[in-house]
Structures are given as C-alpha cells and as structure tokens.
Amino acid sequence: MQITKLFEQVPILKTNVSETLEIDSVWSDSRKIKKGSAFVCLKGTKYDGYMWIDSALENGAAVVVCEEIPEKEIPFVQVADTRSALPLLLAALYGHPERSFRKIIAITGTNGKTTTSFMLKAIFEEAGVKTGLIGTTKYLIGNEEYQVEKSEAFLTTPDPELFFALLSAMRDAEVDTVIMEASSHALYLKKLSGIHFDIGIFSNLTQDHIDFHKTMEDYLAAKKILFQHCDIGVFNADDPHFEAMTSGVSCKVKSYSAVKNADFTALNAAFKDPKGISYTLSHDGKEQEIFVGIPGKFTVYNSLAASAAALCAGIGADVVAKALLKMEGVKGRIEKIPVAAPFSVFIDFAHTPDALENILKTLREFTKGRLVTLFGCGGDRDKAKRPIMGKIACEMSDFVIITSDNSRSEEKEDIIRDILVGVEGTGTPHVTICDRTEAIHYALSHAKEGDVILLAGKGHEEYEIDKTGKHEYSERKIVLEYMGARL
Numbered sequence: 001m002q003i004t005k006l007f008e009q010v011p012i013l014k015t016n017v018s019e020t021l022e023i024d025s026v027w028s029d030s031r032k033i034k035k036g037s038a039f040v041c042l043k044g045t046k047y048d049g050y051m052w053i054d055s056a057l058e059n060g061a062a063v064v065v066c067e068e069i070p071e072k073e074i075p076f077v078q079v080a081d082t083r084s085a086l087p088l089l090l091a092a093l094y095g096h097p098e099r100s101f102r103k104i105i106a107i108t109g110t111n112g113k114t115t116t117s118f119m120l121k122a123i124f125e126e127a128g129v130k131t132g133l134i135g136t137t138k139y140l141i142g143n144e145e146y147q148v149e150k151s152e153a154f155l156t157t158p159d160p161e162l163f164f165a166l167l168s169a170m171r172d173a174e175v176d177t178v179i180m181e182a183s184s185h186a187l188y189l190k191k192l193s194g195i196h197f198d199i200g201i202f203s204n205l206t207q208d209h210i211d212f213h214k215t216m217e218d219y220l221a222a223k224k225i226l227f228q229h230c231d232i233g234v235f236n237a238d239d240p241h242f243e244a245m246t247s248g249v250s251c252k253v254k255s256y257s258a259v260k261n262a263d264f265t266a267l268n269a270a271f272k273d274p275k276g277i278s279y280t281l282s283h284d285g286k287e288q289e290i291f292v293g294i295p296g297k298f299t300v301y302n303s304l305a306a307s308a309a310a311l312c313a314g315i316g317a318d319v320v321a322k323a324l325l326k327m328e329g330v331k332g333r334i335e336k337i338p339v340a341a342p343f344s345v346f347i348d349f350a351h352t353p354d355a356l357e358n359i360l361k362t363l364r365e366f367t368k369g370r371l372v373t374l375f376g377c378g379g380d381r382d383k384a385k386r387p388i389m390g391k392i393a394c395e396m397s398d399f400v401i402i403t404s405d406n407s408r409s410e411e412k413e414d415i416i417r418d419i420l421v422g423v424e425g426t427g428t429p430h431v432t433i434c435d436r437t438e439a440i441h442y443a444l445s446h447a448k449e450g451d452v453i454l455l456a457g458k459g460h461e462e463y464e465i466d467k468t469g470k471h472e473y474s475e476r477k478i479v480l481e482y483m484g485a486r487l
Contacts, residue, residue, distance in 0.1 A: 001093060003063065006038070007077065009088045009194065014078040017063050021075075026089045027161060035060035038077075040086045041067070049082075065089070084193040090164040091194055097167040098195050101132075101175065105309055106182040106192075106230070108223045109203025111355045112302045113156070113181040114460075115294075116203060118330045119306035119323075120179045126323035127315045132170040134158065134180035136349075137331060137460040139166055141173045157186035177313075184222040197230035199309050200251065203301070205241040206354035220244060227251050234308045236301065237262045256308045258300050264308035266290075271297045274366035281307055281317065288317035292324045296334060296362035303327075332459030334359060337476055339483045343369065343451040345444070347475055349459025351378065351405070353388045356456055360396040369450025370398035374443050375457050376405030376436065377415055379465075386415065387422030394426035397454075402432045403439035405457040406465040436464065440478050455479075 003021040024036035030052035033039050039056035041049035041064060053064055053074065063075045067082055079085045091098060098104065105120060107113045114136045121140070124131045132141050136156045139146040146166055157180065158166060170178060182200075186192055205220055220241055227233040227249040235246055237255040246253050255262040258269050258279070266279040267287070276293040277300050292303045307320045329335060337345040346363065350356040356375065364371055373393045377386045393400045402419050404412040412434045423430060433439035443453050455475050458464075464473035 003038075003077070006089055006092050008092060010079055010085045012077055013080060014069065015076065017075045017077065021062060023062060023093070026086070026093055028086055028159075029161075030056040030059065030061075032161075033059040033061045035062070037061050038063050038065055038089065040065040040082050040089070042082055042086070081190070083190040087160040087164070087191060087193045087195070090160050094164045094168040097164065097171040100171040101178050103177045103198040103313055104195065105177065105179050105199045105201070105313070106197045106226055107180070107201040107203065107305070108182045108184070108187070108226050109201070109236075110206045110352055111358070112203040112298060112305070114349075115299075115302045115330045115333050116201065116305050117179050117181055119292075119303055119327060120309060122327055123306060123310045123315060123320050123323040124177050124179070124313075126326075127310075127319045130174060130176045132166075132173075132175040132178045134163070134166060134178065136181060141170050141175060144173075155186075156181045156183040157191060160191050163191065182226050184219060187225040188222040192229075195229065197226065199232045199234060199312055200226045200230035201305050201309050202227070202233065202235045202239070202245050203305055204236055204239045204354070205245070206352055224249065232312050234264075234305060234312060236305065238301075254308060254312060256301075256304045258297075258304065264304060264311065266300050266304050269297075269300045271295065271300050271362075272365045277303070279304075281320075283308075283311060283317070286317065288321050290321055290324055292327050294327060294329050294334060295365070296358065298358045298362070330460075332461070334362065335459075337479050339479065341447065341483060342449040343447040343453065345453045345455065345479055347455045347459060349461075350375075350456045351459075353385055353392055356389055357392050357396065359454065359456065360392070363452050363454055364396065367450070367452040369448055369452070371396070372399045372401070372443055372447070372451055372453045373397040374401040374403060374439055374453065374455050376403045376407075376412075377419060377457075378406045379408035379410030379412075379415055381408075383418055386418035387420075390419040390422030391426060392422075393456075394423050394428035394430060397428060400428055400430040401439050401443055402430060403436045404434055404464075404466075405436065406461075407467070408465050409467060412466075436473075437478055440475065441482055444479065444482055 004019045023038045026038045028040045028042045033056045039061040065077050107116050117135045121131050121133050230251045233251040234254045237257040256264040258266040265282045267282050269279040271277040274295050278291045281288045281290050310320050332349045335347045348359045350359045416432050462474050464471050
C-alpha cells in the first residue's frame, strides 16, 4: 500500500519519504519488522520504542513513524500521537474491516465482562446471527477458535496488530456482529482509536489495576472513554459509580437494575438456588421470564446486561430467554470440577476483592460443610488489594489456604506476607503454602464430607507465570489427576 493511502486518516506533520513508498506491514515491535514494514515508535511505561529504531532499520523497516524527529538521517514520518496513529494505520492496511460489521458491541468494567460476552454471543446466535468474540479466554470466529501464536501475549483486548488481523479474518468469514471486551488498559492506551461501537456496556467498577491507573478516578476515566465512541451505552444503575460513568457521555444512556426502576429491570430475582437464577425481565412495559443455569447474584447482573444490550440491538425478548436458558456456564467462572468425592471443587477467575466476595457469597448458599478458599495474588500488580482479599477470604470462609498466583518477578513469600496483613485478627484457621500445586493437594487431602473448595484466581488460565517465565499449568488437570490417584 502506498504511504499516502496508509496515512489517509493520520495527519502527517513532516516526512522525508516519497509519496509512492510502498508499505507491506505495520508494527510497533521491532522484532517483527521485515523488509517494507513501517515501524511505529511507542513510548511505554517500561520501554521506549525509540530505543529500537536501529534494530527496526536493520530488520528492513522502510520508514519510522515517530512523534520526535530522530537526530540521525533515517526515513521517517512525524505524527502528533503514535499511539492513536497505530490502530488507524492498521485499519487502513487491512482495508478497514471494522466498517464491515453490522454491529460492534463492547463490554467494559472490572468484573463480568467475559461471562456477559458469552451470553451475548449465545443470544445473537440463537437469533441466527454469525458472531465473532474477542475476550479474556479466547477469540472466536463463529464457533471456530482463532489461533494465536505462542509468542503472542494473549490479552483481554488484543494489541492493534493482532486486533486488526482478527477483525480482517472475521470479515473474510462473513461475521455479522462482533462482541468484545474492552479493557481499561486498551482504552487508555488508545488501542481502539478509530473504532466506533454500536453498543457499549458498563458492568461495574471495583478496585483493580491501581498499579497502572494509580487512582480509582483515573481507572473510571479510562473505562469511560468507551462511551464517547458508541451510539448506545448500557449501564449498571446499581453500581455506585453509575452517575459518574454516565455524566457527560455522548452516547444514548440506557440503564439496567435488579433493585430499582430502570430501562431494563430484573423483578423478583432469585439467586440462592445452586441450579441457577431466575427473574422477570421488565422493559418498555413488557415482561419476560428469565432462567440461567449459573448460580449467583452476579449471574443476574451479567444476564441482565446481556439481555439489555440484545434488546437494544433489536433481538426479541423470547429469543433472549431461550438462549439464556441453554447457557451451561463459562470456563473458569464458577466452574465445577467433576470429582468422585463427597465434597465439591470449584474454579473461578475471581482475582479482585469484589469478585472474590461475590463468588464466596454464592458458594456459601449451598455449602453444607466447610467453605474452603484457596487463593493468591498476582505479582507486579496492584498490591493494595492483597490484604483486602486476605480479609475477605477469611471473613467469608471457614478455612483459607494462601498460595501463589502468577508471582511474575516478585517473590511468592513477599506477596503472601502482604495478604497476611488482612488476615490478622479475623480468627479464621488458615495455612500458607507457596507452591500452588502442593496447596491444591493439601486442600483435597484435608477435605471433609459436604465441603466446598474454591480455587480462586486462575479460572480459565492454563498457565503459571513466575520469574523463569510462562509455564503450562492446569488446575483442572491437577485436581483430576490427584483425585484419580486416590481411587
């Protein structure tokens, strides 16, 4: 593609390259540069793209896209903002796949994004609509999983290079509607610049990612960016940040609630049955009975958000109800592991204080024996939530096992010490076991009849990250192999 066409949406401040220069690919990672590539310099919190200009040129870069003109003589294009330029350049390179879909729906919030996205996908497919899904657990084109190279970082919202390759593949597969999770990181770092959303969903806002955003106000502001770029915003009216999230947004505001009058309301919600939840969905003077076979109050909110968005998209309430009735759960979200034992084992992704509290409340409703919680906190992430989660786990469980969970560059023992600050004074019996596999074995070997064991934090993840890197790690496999050996 000629560089002038590539930069149609990106104003060029200054350049020294020919208008006829051909560009074959666009990358912000110098290691992926090849002959004919444009290298986009991004300044990050840890790395500065300007450090890798020489490497990019050695690998064959035809031009360097930058905000600051390099001192040495190199082919360059100067732009005002390389972060917002990157997705716009990729959109042009791929022939604007984002314009080919009938609808693009994005979900943001601290918790519930993944489950809500799968519910929405189920609803649209029940309506006969081919959908694509982009989220925390997988990328789907219809029912086919889009395979990502092992070298790629699997993110809730992919980096622009992967994101537009994915959208292009969805366009080629004739996907009608794209449903995606929009992380606060992606919104703040402008990874979705140039994308217009038909519907945006706000689930909730609780403490998370303060290591990156620094304050809750900054975290909220990042989430709010989505609603300056969509037609309709569907907001959780029961979240304490509802007013702040809806204030000043450019989209049409729609609300949903389980406790008050809203555009979409869950009446007579029942969520204490281990078989699932039920409520009457009220909207526009009409009512529809809803049942979802996933227990927990959070399922009321996730399904309500998905229902509201689907109705806003023109799908009938009867189709919504039929699709939700068929839902069998989402991997890593209150997922029961089939063990031949007089106790139960659940896996859940809960890795924030609010998520941990919600899952423990749900499990408590049908725990006949002890509620045993095994969890850890991620390294190089928000340290402030560690003692909070320790306190919640102890106050809401009968026994707690504190262990590791993606310690990354930190020492596991240091993370556990941070968690133990919140444990002090609770009086709840607990043990600390650094090795997560050993901790799981301990939980299973000490389980009693009627106990419910929660393995919290990893959920869908099939890996563990420590100082030595990323390794395959499956809690399901560990549980099933251990229980199988006991038979």
